[in-house]
Amino acid sequence: MTDRTLEFSSLHPDKENLLKDTLTEVYDALKEKGYDPVNQIVGYILSEDPTYITTYNNARSKIRHIDRDELLQALVKNYLKTE
Template sequence: MNENTMQFDMEKNKKDLTRTILMQVNESLMEKGYNPINQLVGYLISGDPSYITNYKGARTLIRKLERDDILDEVIKAYLLIK
């Protein structure tokens, strides 16, 4: 039995979820022959989920995330901010 207090990190959880979903959506787009970067940019700019394929539930997955949260995590990763 673990007697130490567990700590929940909401920011880390959100970051991990965002990364996992983006990787799954990327894989689905690639498998269907789309350019994932172009499709994701189109989605992020327009908010139109039809830029994301339904294949393997990718469209449903991407809609679980707020677009501004996706952009936040992508920019942090690009700038190497933790």
């Protein structure tokens, strides 16, 4: 067993902006179809089951191009408003 702490690499600002744009498009598509976007996105993140995301406006395909670890990193960073 090791006491070392693993370190995640930081997201490039361009990558973070792409994540935000994609997540916003997915959110909007879910909202337009009458779903609770936050609950659906959380369900997708936790399970990686793409059926939580509508196919409307190609949202399911878009979110599947996002790396889940990068998405979680960006969400935590923005929630805590850190650099």
